[in-house]
Amino acid sequence: xxxxxxxxxxxxxxxxxxxxxxxxxxxxxxxxxxxxxxxxxxxxxxxxxxxxxxxxxxxxxxxxxxxxxxxxxxxxxxxxxxxxxxxxxxxxxxxxxxxxxxxxxxxxxxxxxxxxxxxxxxxxxxxxxxxxxxxxxxxxxxxxxxxxxxxxxxxxxxxxxxxxxxxxxxxxxxxxxxxxxxxxxxxxxxxxxxxxxxxxxxxxxxxxxxxxxxxxxxxxxxxxxxxxxxxxxxxxxxxxxxxxxxxxxxxxxxxxxxxxxxxxxxxxxxxxxxxxxxxxxxxxxxxxxxxxxxxxxxxxxxxxxxxxxxxxxxxxxxxxxxxxxxxxxxxxxxxxxxxxxxxxxxxxxxxxxxxxxxxxxxxxxxxxxxxxxxxxxxxxxxxxxxxxxxxxxxxxxxxxxxxxxxxxxxxxxxxxxxxxxxxxxxxxxxxxxxxxxxxxxxxxxxxxxxx
Numbered sequence: 151x152x153x154x155x156x157x158x159x160x161x162x163x164x165x166x167x168x169x170x171x172x173x174x175x176x177x178x179x180x181x182x183x184x185x186x187x188x189x190x191x192x193x194x195x196x197x198x199x200x201x202x203x204x205x206x207x208x209x210x211x212x213x214x215x216x217x218x219x220x221x222x223x224x225x226x227x228x229x230x231x232x233x234x235x236x237x238x239x240x241x242x243x244x245x246x247x248x249x250x251x252x253x254x255x256x257x258x259x260x261x262x263x264x265x266x267x268x269x270x271x272x273x274x275x276x277x278x279x280x281x282x283x284x285x286x287x288x289x290x291x292x293x294x295x296x297x298x299x300x301x302x303x304x305x306x307x308x309x310x311x312x313x314x315x316x317x318x319x320x321x322x323x324x325x326x327x328x329x330x331x332x333x334x335x336x337x338x339x340x341x342x343x344x345x346x347x348x349x350x351x352x353x354x355x356x357x358x359x360x361x362x363x364x365x366x367x368x369x370x371x372x373x374x375x376x377x378x379x380x381x382x383x384x385x386x387x388x389x390x391x392x393x394x395x396x397x398x399x400x401x402x403x404x405x406x407x408x409x410x411x412x413x414x415x416x417x418x419x420x421x422x423x424x425x426x427x428x429x430x431x432x433x434x435x436x437x438x439x440x441x442x443x444x445x446x447x448x449x450x451x452x453x454x455x456x457x458x459x460x461x462x463x464x465x466x467x468x469x470x471x472x473x474x475x476x477x478x479x480x481x482x483x484x485x486x487x488x489x490x491x492x493x494x495x496x497x498x499x500x501x502x503x504x505x506x507x508x509x510x511x512x513x514x515x516x517x518x519x520x521x522x523x524x525x526x527x528x529x530x531x532x533x534x535x536x537x538x539x540x541x542x543x544x545x546x547x548x549x550x551x552x553x554x555x556x557x558x559x560x561x562x563x564x565x566x567x568x569x570x571x572x573x574x575x576x577x578x579x580x581x582x583x584x585x586x587x588x589x590x591x592x593x594x595x596x597x598x599x600x601x
Contacts, residue, residue: 151395151538152237152253153177154332155349156220156312156320158340158371162186164214166353167221170342171204173349176397177253178223179203181236185249186219189318195247199236217371220314222251225540235277238314243287245294246316252279253345254308254330255538257600262304281305298323299366299379306600308388308537310361312343320369327386327599328363329537329590331402334374341369346400360403363387386590386599390539392578393528394435394499403588405578408438413577414527414569415442415497422567423447424495424523430454430488432498432510439527440497447495454494454514456483482510490518493564500528504548504561511562521564529571530554533596571595 153174157166164186171182183199196214204223222237238251256262259278266284267273273280285301294315302309308329313321322343324332335342337355344350350357361367363385368375387403388395398408415438428450431440434457444451458481494514501507501524511522530549544550548557558566571594575583592598 151177151225151540152251153223153345154221154251154253154310154312155342155344156251156314156322156369157218157337157342158320158369159217159219160338160340161217162211162215163217163219164211165206166337166342167219168204168206168211169353170344170349171221171223173352173397174223174345175204177345177395178225181224181233182222183224183236183238183251184214184219184221185238185240185251185314186214186216187247187249187314187316187318188216189218193316195240195249195314197238197240197249199233201233201236218314218318218320220249220251220312220320234275237277237279238312239275239277239279239283241283241287243283245297248283248286248316249314250279250282251312252282253310253332253538254325255536256281256305256307256309257536258306278307282309282311295366295368295377295379303380310345318370322361322365322367322369324361324363324365326364326380326383327590328403329386329388331387331391331396331400332361333401334358334361334367334369340371341374343367343369346396346402348397348400351399357401360401384599385588387588388537389574389578389589389591390500390528390535390593392589393574395539398434398438410578411435411438411499411527412442414574415439415444416446417442417573417577418497418525418527418567418569419443419446421570421573422525424525424565424567426493426495426521426523428452428454428488428492429495429497432482432496432507433457436496436498436527439499443495443497443525449495452488454485454488454492454496454517454519455510456485457481458483482513484510484513484517484519486517489514492519493521493523494519495523495525497525497527499526500531501526501548501557501561502531503546504557507563508561515562522562523565524558524561524563524567526566526568528574529568529591529594530557531593533593535593536598537590537592537600539593 155170289297310330335355
């Protein structure tokens with residue numbers, strides 16, 4: 151999972167892009183980067199890539215000149231965690247310099263990459279994103295748009311892209327199934343693209359619309375040219391964006407994420423009631439669902455867990471179990487004044503590996519909780535994702551290897567329940583699930599839309 155952004159600005163675009171990347175930091179914390187372009191006068195590209203969280207300083211900004219820029223925050227799902235896989239990528243083609251930033255994951259990368267290597271091509275990274283540049287540069291079509299379309303028709307999987315060209319355009323593309331989000335906004339008369347609409351809230355930009363599945367937009371400073379050059383496919387919007395990844399103040403696929411999570415919590419309370427003293431969210435992605443659960447259950451909503459302001463990393467996207475466990479301890483602090491002598495219901499978005507929740511139950515009972523009940527606002531996460539979530543094998547997934555009762559015992563919880571798949575889809579407005587579903591739910595069902 152990654153975050154991407156592209157921006158035009160009447161001044162230096164890099165500063166604007168940094169603001170957007172900070173807003174998208176929840177989508178990736180391994181590395182980040184910016185590519186800017188000075189335009190017709192300078193005809194120069196400038197880049198900066200670094201590990202860790204997005205940072206800005208006068209020296210970096212002074213080098214990233216130009217009123218056009220694209221940016222990327224990385225949570226690696228393809229290739230190793232090293233700086234050469236940080237994006238945006240850049241390459242020289244017959245159309246001039248091209249920069250690209252990618253959110254998603256391709257499933258035929260190795261096939262394409264091996265074909266290129268056998269033909270003498272040189273790759274500088276192990277990321278699937280570099281495949282796009284090679285396919286684009288090797289296309290025999292005439293125009294840039296034709297070559298780009300030709301290249302994208304050869305890949306399989308999930309992608310939302312922002313591409314910066316020497317012609318002074320930013321191209322935004324969303325794959326025909328719409329796995330990953332992309333949206334369009336406007337600020338000071340200039341257009342911008344980003345993974346989530348939450349970026350516009352922080353940048354003071356005006357949301358225009360979401361880019362549709364299968365749509366390609368050529369964006370100049372003050373105009374947008376839209377086309378749908380791909381074969382129409384059944385939509386497969388990632389359901390886990392609604393459950394966990396997206397920020398609650400984002401609009402994703404016409405759904406406000408906080409409202410989706412609130413409705414999920416209400417249905418969860420109806421499906422899995424529990425006798426307790428109060429409901430406590432696991433901050434922050436469990437908050438809206440906990441509010442919905444409390445509303446229907448009639449229980450008070452109290453904060454039994456405090457999220458430490460000094461710790462911002464998301465434990466799910468930490469690359470190792472040791473880091474996830476350490477992150478959970480540094481991220482959360484139980485409140486004995488709230489928990490002592492009480493029966494608490496913890497509501498969270500999901501259980502993937504179980505590392506965090508096992509520690510939360512332990513910490514809550516050490517703080518004096520007499521009972522700890524767990525309610526999860528998604529079905530059991532049983533199958534690894536091949537479209538951009540870093541779960542490389544089912545062996546890492548708790549629900550893939552244990553029954554719900556075995557999971558309860560492993561977590562040392564007094565009860566454990568998940569929302570049903572039908573309940574989750576109903577919360578997202580799909581009364582006729584599964585016949586008319588527009589979501590990919592392969593992480594819960596194992597039914598992958600593209601293989």
